[in-house]
Amino acid sequence: MQAHLGDFLAIAFYLVVGVVFAVIPILLSHLIVPRSTGRHRDQTYESGMETIGSAWIQFTAAYYIYALIFLAFDVDVLYLFPVTLAYGQYAIRDFVEVVLFVGILSLAIVYAWRKGVFEWKTKE
Known part of the structure; x- marks a missing residue:
């Protein structure tokens, strides 16, 4: 029974580490990224060129x-x-x-x- 518990703990550990590695970059980008406002906010941006159509x-x-x-x-x-x-x-x-x-x-x-x-x- 103890061997199975160790296996489950290892799986839970990897699951928690995976979730942390997925969530931390999302939270960091949300905190660091500057917010844009203004009339150009909803325009399509493509490599700095004006869009056509x-x-x-x-x-x-x-x-x-x-x-x-x-x-x-x-x-x-x-x-x-x-x-x-x-x-x-x-x-x-x-x-x-x-x-x-x-x-x-x-x-x-x-x-x-x-x-x-x-x-x-x-x-x-």
Whole structure:
């Protein structure tokens, strides 16, 4: 019973430390950041340049599909690093698996390309 209590205390400690590390920067930024007032407060700011048109524009669905494809490939590439470090006595088999994985990912890119996801159509 004491061993389980120690495990729960360790988990509670990490939970408290995680919450503290998340809350402290938010509180510090709330205390330190200067407050702005005036007529320019609600204007859109983009790299110090004056905005052209409304900030409320609608993006096409292709923009979101492009973003999801990027996110999926970004995460998938992260899985390649541990696989390359875990090569063992079956290096040939592991290499073939990685090539198949990258090949399937490449097919997804080709499919998106054929569907026109990477072509940006602008409105006049």
